[in-house]
Amino acid sequence: MKHAFTxxxxxxxxxxxxxxxxxxxxxxxxxxxxxxxxNIEDAYKLLMEDESSLDLPIVQFKQVLLETEGQTAYRLMQQSGFIGCMEGDGLFSENYKSFLG
Known part of the structure; x- marks a missing residue:
């Protein structure tokens, strides 16, 4: 069975x-x-060791890049629970990686 993570x-x-x-x-x-x-792969594997009763896959990586303006990125960060990590000139490059297992 294949699973996808972002x-x-x-x-x-x-x-x-x-x-x-x-x-x-x-x-x-x-x-x-x-x-x-x-490091993300290591963190995932450590979580799986702790949560051995869950049937979640080992992940592989594929990269997709999305660039957006600061306000949009800030809203995305708020929705994701990450606030306060934007600094600089107002442009924010947000990157997504799809993980396919």
Whole structure:
């Protein structure tokens, strides 16, 4: 059985931060997108070890980029529960990764 997960990620203090949208509690950060990807996968695996009774898959990664203006991104961040991580010139690059397992 295949499952899909979405990694919402954004630039934060010179690096990247993100979360798995469909799996509550899977958050991480990294200095590069590659490091974030590895850290998110590790966080997911750790959660699965703790929640061994759940039947959730190991994930693989695919990247899609979406750029939006600051106000829209801020609203998305509020809805996602991430507030206060936007700084700078008002443009915010929000990136999404689809995880296919």
């Amino acid at each position: 990694l919402e990620y954004w630039q934060d203090n010179g690096g990247y931060a993100g979360r798995l949208k469909e799996v509550q509690g899977v958050f991480s950060q990294g200095e590069t997108l590659q490091e974030l990807e590895e």
